[in-house]
Amino acid sequence: MSTTLLDVRALRKYYPVTGGVFRRRIADVRAVDGVDLKLDRGECVGLVGESGCGKTTLGKAILRLHDATDGRIYFGQAPAQVERAEALLASADPAERAQGRAMARSMDLNRMRGRALLALRRKIQVVFQDPTNSLDPRMLVKHIVAEPLTAQRLVSARDIEDRVLELLAIVGLTPDHLMRYPHEFSGGQRQRIAIARALATSPEFILMDEPTSALDVSVQAQILNLLKKLQQEFHLTYLFVTHHLLVVKYISNRIAVMYLGKIVELGPTAQIFERPLHPYTRALLSAIPVPDPESRREKIILTGDVPNPIHPPSGCRFHPRCPHAREICRAAEPPLLAVDPGGRTVACHRWREI
Amino acid sequence: MEPHAEPTAPAAGAGTLAQTRDLFTNFYTFEGVVRALNGVSIVVNRGETYGLVGESGCGKSVTVRSLMRLVQQPGRIDSGKIVLFLNAANRSRGIEIVERTETYMQSIRGSDISMIFQEPGAALNPVMSVREQVGESYRFHRMEQMIGETIERLEKDRQGMAGADPRRALRRMQAAFLRAEREGYRRCAARITAIDDELYGLEERGDAEARDRTHALDRARDRTHPRGGSSAVARRVPVLRRYRRPLDATIHGHVVELLRSLGIPNPENVAQRYPHELSGGMQQRIVIAMALACHPTLLVADEPTSNLDVTIQAQIVELIKDLKRTAISSVLFITHDLGLVAEVCDRVTVMYAGDVSETATVKDLFRKPLHPYTQGLLASVPKVQQVEELSMIPGAVPNLIRPPQGCRFHPRCPMRMDICEREKPATVEHEAGHWVACHRYPGSARSAS
Amino acid sequence: MVTKTDPRHVRTVHPRLRELLFTVRRFLKNPLSVIGLALVVIFGVIALIAPVLEPPRYPDPYRIPHTGFRIQPSPPSPEHPLGTMQQQYDMLYGLVWGARSAFRIGVVVVAANLLIGILLGLLAGYFGGALDEVIMRVTDIFFAIPFLVMAMALVVAIGRGLKAVIAVLIILGWPSYTRVLRSDILVTRSRDFIMAARASGASHLRIMFTHVLPNAMYSVLILASLNIGSTILTAAALSFLGLGSETGTADWGQIVSLCRNWIVGTPTDRFAYWYVVFIPGFVIALFVLGWNLMGDAVRDVFDPRMRRR
Numbered sequence A: 001m002s003t004t005l006l007d008v009r010a011l012r013k014y015y016p017v018t019g020g021v022f023r024r025r026i027a028d029v030r031a032v033d034g035v036d037l038k039l040d041r042g043e044c045v046g047l048v049g050e051s052g053c054g055k056t057t058l059g060k061a062i063l064r065l066h067d068a069t070d071g072r073i074y075f076g077q078a079p080a081q082v083e084r085a086e087a088l089l090a091s092a093d094p095a096e097r098a099q100g101r102a103m104a105r106s107m108d109l110n111r112m113r114g115r116a117l118l119a120l121r122r123k124i125q126v127v128f129q130d131p132t133n134s135l136d137p138r139m140l141v142k143h144i145v146a147e148p149l150t151a152q153r154l155v156s157a158r159d160i161e162d163r164v165l166e167l168l169a170i171v172g173l174t175p176d177h178l179m180r181y182p183h184e185f186s187g188g189q190r191q192r193i194a195i196a197r198a199l200a201t202s203p204e205f206i207l208m209d210e211p212t213s214a215l216d217v218s219v220q221a222q223i224l225n226l227l228k229k230l231q232q233e234f235h236l237t238y239l240f241v242t243h244h245l246l247v248v249k250y251i252s253n254r255i256a257v258m259y260l261g262k263i264v265e266l267g268p269t270a271q272i273f274e275r276p277l278h279p280y281t282r283a284l285l286s287a288i289p290v291p292d293p294e295s296r297r298e299k300i301i302l303t304g305d306v307p308n309p310i311h312p313p314s315g316c317r318f319h320p321r322c323p324h325a326r327e328i329c330r331a332a333e334p335p336l337l338a339v340d341p342g343g344r345t346v347a348c349h350r351w352r353e354i
Numbered sequence B: 001m002e003p004h005a006e007p008t009a010p011a012a013g014a015g016t017l018a019q020t021r022d023l024f025t026n027f028y029t030f031e032g033v034v035r036a037l038n039g040v041s042i043v044v045n046r047g048e049t050y051g052l053v054g055e056s057g058c059g060k061s062v063t064v065r066s067l068m069r070l071v072q073q074p075g076r077i078d079s080g081k082i083v084l085f086l087n088a089a090n091r092s093r094g095i096e097i098v099e100r101t102e103t104y105m106q107s108i109r110g111s112d113i114s115m116i117f118q119e120p121g122a123a124l125n126p127v128m129s130v131r132e133q134v135g136e137s138y139r140f141h142r143m144e145q146m147i148g149e150t151i152e153r154l155e156k157d158r159q160g161m162a163g164a165d166p167r168r169a170l171r172r173m174q175a176a177f178l179r180a181e182r183e184g185y186r187r188c189a190a191r192i193t194a195i196d197d198e199l200y201g202l203e204e205r206g207d208a209e210a211r212d213r214t215h216a217l218d219r220a221r222d223r224t225h226p227r228g229g230s231s232a233v234a235r236r237v238p239v240l241r242r243y244r245r246p247l248d249a250t251i252h253g254h255v256v257e258l259l260r261s262l263g264i265p266n267p268e269n270v271a272q273r274y275p276h277e278l279s280g281g282m283q284q285r286i287v288i289a290m291a292l293a294c295h296p297t298l299l300v301a302d303e304p305t306s307n308l309d310v311t312i313q314a315q316i317v318e319l320i321k322d323l324k325r326t327a328i329s330s331v332l333f334i335t336h337d338l339g340l341v342a343e344v345c346d347r348v349t350v351m352y353a354g355d356v357s358e359t360a361t362v363k364d365l366f367r368k369p370l371h372p373y374t375q376g377l378l379a380s381v382p383k384v385q386q387v388e389e390l391s392m393i394p395g396a397v398p399n400l401i402r403p404p405q406g407c408r409f410h411p412r413c414p415m416r417m418d419i420c421e422r423e424k425p426a427t428v429e430h431e432a433g434h435w436v437a438c439h440r441y442p443g444s445a446r447s448a449s
Numbered sequence C: 001m002v003t004k005t006d007p008r009h010v011r012t013v014h015p016r017l018r019e020l021l022f023t024v025r026r027f028l029k030n031p032l033s034v035i036g037l038a039l040v041v042i043f044g045v046i047a048l049i050a051p052v053l054e055p056p057r058y059p060d061p062y063r064i065p066h067t068g069f070r071i072q073p074s075p076p077s078p079e080h081p082l083g084t085m086q087q088q089y090d091m092l093y094g095l096v097w098g099a100r101s102a103f104r105i106g107v108v109v110v111a112a113n114l115l116i117g118i119l120l121g122l123l124a125g126y127f128g129g130a131l132d133e134v135i136m137r138v139t140d141i142f143f144a145i146p147f148l149v150m151a152m153a154l155v156v157a158i159g160r161g162l163k164a165v166i167a168v169l170i171i172l173g174w175p176s177y178t179r180v181l182r183s184d185i186l187v188t189r190s191r192d193f194i195m196a197a198r199a200s201g202a203s204h205l206r207i208m209f210t211h212v213l214p215n216a217m218y219s220v221l222i223l224a225s226l227n228i229g230s231t232i233l234t235a236a237a238l239s240f241l242g243l244g245s246e247t248g249t250a251d252w253g254q255i256v257s258l259c260r261n262w263i264v265g266t267p268t269d270r271f272a273y274w275y276v277v278f279i280p281g282f283v284i285a286l287f288v289l290g291w292n293l294m295g296d297a298v299r300d301v302f303d304p305r306m307r308r309r
Helices: A055-062 A079-090 A094-107 A114-123 A141-151 A157-170 A187-199 A217-234 A245-251 A269-274 A279-287 A327-331 B060-067 B102-108 B130-141 B143-159 B166-204 B208-223 B230-236 B240-261 B267-272 B280-292 B310-326 B338-344 B362-367 B372-380 B418-422 C007-012 C015-029 C031-048 C091-127 C129-144 C147-158 C162-189 C192-199 C204-240 C252-258 C274-302
Strands: A004-019 A024-040 A044-048 A070-075 A124-127 A205-209 A237-242 A254-259 A262-268 A337-340 A344-346 B016-029 B032-035 B040-045 B049-053 B075-084 B113-116 B298-302 B330-335 B347-352 B355-361 B428-431 B434-436
Touching (some): A004 A079, A004 A237, A024 A055, A024 A237, A024 A262, A044 A055, A044 A245, A055 A205, A055 A237, A070 A094, A114 A124, A124 A187, A124 C192, A141 A157, A141 A187, A141 C192, A157 A187, A187 A217, A217 B372, A237 A245, A245 A269, A254 A269, A254 A279, A262 A279, B016 B060, B040 B330, B040 B347, B040 B355, B049 B060, B049 B338, B060 B075, B060 B298, B060 B330, B102 B208, B113 B280, B130 B240, B130 B280, B143 B166, B166 B208, B166 B240, B230 B240, B280 B310, B310 B338, B330 B338, B338 B362, B347 B362, B347 B372, B355 B362, B355 B372, C015 C031, C015 C274, C031 C091, C091 C129, C091 C162, C091 C204, C091 C274, C129 C162, C147 C204, C162 C204, C204 C252, C204 C274, C252 C274
Parallel strands (some): A205 A237, B049 B330, B049 B347, B113 B298, B298 B330
Antiparallel strands (some): A004 A024, A254 A262, B016 B040, B016 B075, B428 B434
């Protein structure tokens, strides 16, 4: 059992923009534009960014809720095999590439179908942002929580109630909540129901898509502590997508910062907060309102708005808003480079100087 | 109405701008009566940024909407007083606005008090261009000034033209119609000022005769409209209506200036656009422009940045801080984000489920929170230097149709006592300028102990 | 928000029953809906006990008995409480048995329309893409051709009679249902719980019938309840034009058709035969009113904004 659970390579998700008389594709909304990400078992990786950066799309693509345009997603595959497939795909020889494609067909989440995909759906689950929307208002709690089991016919009808009661207890709800409708609960309780549903099939990986953004502050702490406890108890792996930096700092081991479809910085949480390297990360961190009136921070106010993902700027995507931009930033796109052997990477031409 | 100090609420002093006292607002819904405000008393002073903090259902939005009399069916302000001290010249003269007519409120909304909302996209009319919408503020409240400026400009143009130029005649006609219209506005304003003066005087008497006279005056005020004589006819005739074009141009000029002063790049271009063509941050700036057009004394901001990205939020917060220095005198800032409170506000009130829990300066609140709810809230917000586990407040916000008896926070309070279930605590000034409503502090029990 | 219901109560009353009772109570609170319900029930009862009220004289109960062959209608009299139509057909008999026909037409047509409309709307809305395009273009075709022209052409092809009218209304009625359902499905499809179901591994069939349809049904049901009344009216119009059942059948439209020569009365007395025009028209109006009021009430009860859930 290797430590790498999820290995995303060169993932792209483009949405075509149609126009003209015959509805031809004239441009693409580049929601996710080449992302590499590795998740180890049992860790929580935070994915932060603002609206339009592609973090939600990336999460949904990993779940195969959107079909990715390009790229590979390896879930629970042996690293040696993954490396071999990737090497073959990258080779110049077309025969080798074909071989690589054949290998990927059985390992790549993007290409899987039918039984294999269903098997993976048991191991990968999701908790959405708005618990009002993510629970079917016409279904009882019991059926909602049991859905992953009944949809795949994993558990017999008699055992379903027992399993659901077990799950409700894990998330802190009581048996008399079983035969109720979602609208009878508060926001925090609904999110607990959603979490119980996500745990139904004993998954290994859960995508958290802004799970606390729609909740009150006092309830947020309850849910965050619950998620932390569950992670330790069941050895789960989280991809925690959010725009709230202090929340992600509390719960994640590593943080990936996204801007306009690409990851611009990645590294352990503490290091990113202590020493942000990318100018965007710096601006993001300085913009967080801190609940301490005594603190005097230098705020980096970015000019302009988040640009349009249909026509991303040339070169480094952040250069129009970057206070440190130079010619090279306009000309060439910076690759994601390793800064130190500890897994810290940044995509900026000038990170050493600033 | 004289502002006077009360033992159970923060005092209204010379610098008071708006004050509510024991405000009870209820919503009569299908499922029952939602008791949204349970005796809310706040005091907003001139020149300060006042924060209202709380979670969902605490009543912060309802409080400011009651303040602006924007509470709609099925909601109703059932009891309590709301006093506005808008007359800067004579600071002791406040007008009690719960009983005022809608027309009176319309005349102060937008010109004395303005509000900006959480969702800028929803606050802007999608079928009106930016310049039309921002121009509305000028049209409603500053018409006389706009007409005056237009007339001046037309006169200047006329002077600069040759004698036989037909455009001279055109401008003369336009100026004539505008003058007639302005006369109408002037007379109307004079009448309203006279009515207002009498109303201020009547406020101080409280007797039945004064009340009747007040109602009569209110009705008379409602009926007072600017009548422009010849312009009234011209306004309705299609071709002659063009006399207003120079007026539109004047207003447009003001709009562009306003946008420029808010730091919006390319204001002429932006003014022509429609809201859906702009980004969220830009839309919020337009909403702020609309609110500021008439230089209000008080700006109410109802969670203006909750829907915006963090970097855009920083821009808007900077903008509001700048404006506070230059354009507006006071800001009433509603939010659920304690970080924003720390950054933006001078004084703050914490609300819970329709009760005011605590009022203090921002420094005092963060350094030494007195109310258990405030303490719990501060402890449950993740901080930059968070080492230990986040502490939680167990339970959830109560249903306001059947709120808890006594102190509404008692079911969730870790320091609950017997009296908390029976009696609602009174607000006491535990330290200078630091008010709290909790039985743990002496003086909060209303009954003699 | 603390849960509303007491745990003990929950165990005794099943939640779906609770929902139903809540809906029924809301329905009955509105006086107009009670009136509508009363009207429909009255007509229903009349239709049900038709054999008792007016015993049939011929083997086919839908043939109205006529006493004599005089052309002019006769006014209400002790033998004919509501008068007679042209050729002395008894009005009361016609109206009572016509209630049966009306229910038959209304219910059968709307049920069939619902079935077809839901099926196609579900396919179009859920799967989108080419299937959606094809189905939408077909509905466009149906909308483009004027209704009466199509109706007449179809009747010529199928033949006259009540069954033909029903068939025509079914064939021409389903496009609205498809459109309405499709638009609701487009909204429901993008909600998070559908994605959650997909992430749980639910098959498309399961998602369509367990998640999408129950949440998107409201508008179509409202349309159906409002449509029963208008379906009757349209059937009456077709009969009036002579495309419906044959002369002497107990069908309200047919009755009005029989009486159309007498609408203007005589040159001396314009209202000479008022009973022959007013009475059947009034009955049809009441029936349609009842269904419309009920349809409005159904809409009020089901409207998500007004449910306050």
